[in-house]
Amino acid sequence: MDPAHIVFLHSSNNQYQLSPRMDVMPEIEFRETDQGHGCLYVTSRRVDDLIWVRCIHALLPGFFQAGALFEQGDAEKFYTGSALTRWTIPIDDEHCMIFGYRHFSETLDPHGFGKPEECGKELVDFAPGQTRHREYEEMQRNPGDWEVLVSQGPLPDHGREHPGWTDSGVMMMRRQYRRALRGETPLDVHLPQNGWKARATYTFDSVLRIPPRNQNDAALVAEVGRRATDIVLAAEEPPGADRDRAISARIEAMKEDVLAGRA
Amino acid sequence: MTIAEPAQGSHPPEPFSGYFLRQLPEADSELTSVGPSTPMGEYMRRFWQPVCLSEELTTLPNAIHVLGENLVAYRDRAGTVGVLHRHCSHRGTSLEYGIVADRGLRCCYHGWLFDADGTILETPGEPPDSRLKGAFRHGAYPAREHEGLIFVFMAPPAEQPPFTIYDTAEVSGNELVPFSIAHPCNWLQIHENHMDPMHSVFLHVQLESNQLPKSWGELPVLDFRETDDGAGMLYTSNRRKDDETIWVRNQQSHLPNFVQIAGIFDLGSEERYFTLAGMEWWTVPNDDTNSTVFGWRHFNDEVDPNQQGQRELIGVDSCDHVAGQTHHNTYEIQQRQPGDWEVLVGQRPVAIHALEHLGTTDAGVVMLRRLLREAVRGENQSAWPSRRFAQATRLSTNVQDTTLNVPIRQSVDDREVLRRYGAAVTDTIIDSAGLPTSKRRARIEARVLLERKNGRSERI
Numbered sequence: 001m002d003p004a005h006i007v008f009l010h011s012s013n014n015q016y017q018l019s020p021r022m023d024v025m026p027e028i029e030f031r032e033t034d035q036g037h038g039c040l041y042v043t044s045r046r047v048d049d050l051i052w053v054r055c056i057h058a059l060l061p062g063f064f065q066a067g068a069l070f071e072q073g074d075a076e077k078f079y080t081g082s083a084l085t086r087w088t089i090p091i092d093d094e095h096c097m098i099f100g101y102r103h104f105s106e107t108l109d110p111h112g113f114g115k116p117e118e119c120g121k122e123l124v125d126f127a128p129g130q131t132r133h134r135e136y137e138e139m140q141r142n143p144g145d146w147e148v149l150v151s152q153g154p155l156p157d158h159g160r161e162h163p164g165w166t167d168s169g170v171m172m173m174r175r176q177y178r179r180a181l182r183g184e185t186p187l188d189v190h191l192p193q194n195g196w197k198a199r200a201t202y203t204f205d206s207v208l209r210i211p212p213r214n215q216n217d218a219a220l221v222a223e224v225g226r227r228a229t230d231i232v233l234a235a236e237e238p239p240g241a242d243r244d245r246a247i248s249a250r251i252e253a254m255k256e257d258v259l260a261g262r263a
Numbered sequence: 264m265t266i267a268e269p270a271q272g273s274h275p276p277e278p279f280s281g282y283f284l285r286q287l288p289e290a291d292s293e294l295t296s297v298g299p300s301t302p303m304g305e306y307m308r309r310f311w312q313p314v315c316l317s318e319e320l321t322t323l324p325n326a327i328h329v330l331g332e333n334l335v336a337y338r339d340r341a342g343t344v345g346v347l348h349r350h351c352s353h354r355g356t357s358l359e360y361g362i363v364a365d366r367g368l369r370c371c372y373h374g375w376l377f378d379a380d381g382t383i384l385e386t387p388g389e390p391p392d393s394r395l396k397g398a399f400r401h402g403a404y405p406a407r408e409h410e411g412l413i414f415v416f417m418a419p420p421a422e423q424p425p426f427t428i429y430d431t432a433e434v435s436g437n438e439l440v441p442f443s444i445a446h447p448c449n450w451l452q453i454h455e456n457h458m459d460p461m462h463s464v465f466l467h468v469q470l471e472s473n474q475l476p477k478s479w480g481e482l483p484v485l486d487f488r489e490t491d492d493g494a495g496m497l498y499t500s501n502r503r504k505d506d507e508t509i510w511v512r513n514q515q516s517h518l519p520n521f522v523q524i525a526g527i528f529d530l531g532s533e534e535r536y537f538t539l540a541g542m543e544w545w546t547v548p549n550d551d552t553n554s555t556v557f558g559w560r561h562f563n564d565e566v567d568p569n570q571q572g573q574r575e576l577i578g579v580d581s582c583d584h585v586a587g588q589t590h591h592n593t594y595e596i597q598q599r600q601p602g603d604w605e606v607l608v609g610q611r612p613v614a615i616h617a618l619e620h621l622g623t624t625d626a627g628v629v630m631l632r633r634l635l636r637e638a639v640r641g642e643n644q645s646a647w648p649s650r651r652f653a654q655a656t657r658l659s660t661n662v663q664d665t666t667l668n669v670p671i672r673q674s675v676d677d678r679e680v681l682r683r684y685g686a687a688v689t690d691t692i693i694d695s696a697g698l699p700t701s702k703r704r705a706r707i708e709a710r711v712l713l714e715r716k717n718g719r720s721e722r723i
Contacts, residue, residue: 004373004388005372005373007374007388008370008371008372008373008374008387008388009371009372009373012362012371012374025387025388137323139360140323140324140359140360141323143360143371147356147357147360147371148356148357148360148371148372149356151350151356151357151359151360152350152354152355152356152357153350153355156354156355157355160350160352160355161352161353161354161355162352162353162395162398162399163353163354164353164386164388164389164393164395165389165390165393166373166388166389167353167354170354
């Protein structure tokens with residue numbers, strides 16, 4: 001729930017661990033989902049004539065999905081879903097293990113950058129610095145998620161932090177955990193909605209050809225991100241190809257509305 | 264089950280008493296605990312302490328651990344050295360993964376930029392109108408660089424004493440070569456070793472080790488005294504080098520954790536007066552059970568006339584002066600040729616004073632502990648830097664070697680001869696403190712001349 005670290009940790013010193021397009025601050029929106037038992041953030045950024053909307057969805061406790069990992073945001077596409085599902089599982093108070101799946105499909109990774117053979121026990125195929133298996137000097141020269149997370153200490157003291165606006169997602173999530181522990185939010189959010197066979201999730205990427213049209217491009221970029229996310233959250237089709245096609249069509253229609261200046 | 268009690272009143276204890284001696288008493292935490300708010304930890308923080316070598320500040324930050332605090336040292340691209348609390352004040356990531364910037368150190372996680380005094384220079388992801396960065400400061404300590412070592416002052420800035428230069432570094436043509444040595448044990452047992460001259464006889468020479476020249480294996484006549492400034496002590500060791508020559512050596516311990524060590528190589532049998540230090544040595548606690556020694560080895564023609572020093576062996580966790588100084592030997596070598604490292608680390612992570620059996624040759628260690636205890640209890644204000652360093656930043660020291668042509672004579676007690684010459688040299692050194700080195704040397708020469716006359720007239 002920390003979109004700012006993508007811009008710095010993963011894109012600093014010309015060492016792009018994800019897309020080089022991620023090295024400027026995007027428009028950011030945080031939302032509560034799932035009746036307060038989940039949350040998402042939307043980052044929307046200008047890439048030449050395109051607007052790249054990327055939404056990351058998390059469910060309490062410990063469930064998270066990331067969008068396309070090799071997305072460059074430089075070719076139009078209306079909708080793709082999660083490329084990474086993972087659970088953060090505590091072993092004890094000071095150790096945890098992440099388990100999950102990497103998703104492989106033509107639509108998620110049309111250029112075939114992903115490497116299924118590099119996924120397994122303590123091994124994953126995207127971004128350096130995901131595991132402990134590097135030399136200390138390499139960790140210092142090109143730190144990744146593993147280094148910044150583990151080095152916060154076995155049990156970080158929140159009282160010493162100085163959170164800013166960009167930490168709103170982290171603060172929202174901590175509030176949600178507190179409410180959940182008090183029994184104020186429902187525990188059954190992992191169950192499929194509406195009697196479906198699978199739980200619909202909201203992580204997605206959308207890259208839309210919408211050129212800048214006025215001075216306040218940031219507002220336009222943010223609006224497109226907000227509208228795309230509204231469409232994904234409102235979809236009533238059960239998970240599956242039909243749902244993906246329907247969302248795709250609605251986002252394409254939204255793009256035409258935006259180009260035509262329609263609300 | 265009842266636990267058997269040892270037989271009462273037996274003295275000495277009965278043999279095979281291992282079962283009754285298993286209980287470990289508490290360590291002497293007043294002197295050995297160094298974390299924040301401990302008496303010794305607070306005392307040590309009132310002094311500039313070396314924390315790493317200049318060469319350890321590269322294009323990468325250096326994670327250091329000092330007096331129980333996790334810190335990070337770096338040199339920014341403008342050359343400024345900074346020492347910061349290690350964890351980013353944003354959300355706690357370690358700044359050891361930070362990026363050395365043109366000015367300051369940048370956290371790798373969200374790009375926050377910290378200056379050497381803890382000012383937050385940038386919080387780049389935050390909105391442009393954010394006032395966050397002006398609202399607090401990151402933990403930082405004053406740092407300075409001197410002759411290849413980085414020093415830090417870890418007490419409130421208002422208490423910062425002037426940075427002190429000791430006269431031992433002033434020999435003309437002297438080169439100071441910085442080194443460090445890591446020890447997985449408490450600081451005090453390392454520091455005490457320098458006020459225990461008797462160990463050199465056994466550990467370093469007699470017990471088949473020959474780690475130092477043979478003359479170190481002669482039993483010395485010892486004297487220990489507190490220094491007049493109330494801020495330390497020195498030992499005098501007087502021994503025969505050969506039938507023609509006696510050797511008077513002084514070594515000085517400055518409270519709390521600094522010592523100066525006289526020459527470490529054979530100075531030959533030529534007469535020499537007041538040859539100054541061979542090395543400086545700070546024993547700096549990382550925490551209660553880890554310590555790193557920092558210092559300089561001296562290279563000049565006086566202290567090493569035969570050029571036995573080896574610069575290429577000196578650096579991070581490495582030094583050239585005696586075998587067995589670091590952890591880099593195999594266990595079998597450590598057992599067959601134990602050196603200082605083994606006997607110091609071998610005293611347990613924190614040596615337990617209540618288990619010791621001290622003898623007369625431990626008088627220096629006992630004196631040092633007493634001085635440290637008086638200092639941390641505030642009973643000796645002269646031991647605190649506000650009093651000590653109020654006058655001068657150049658301090659006069661008493662560490663030296665003198666070798667004198669004094670032939671052994673069958674008719675007199677040679678140990679009394681050693682004691683008298685040792686006292687004559689040491690008294691003169693102390694009386695001449697503050698004078699230039701050349702004048703102190705001349706006074707020692709004159710005093711020795713007088714001693715020779717007295718010796719002849721008294722027929723000893």
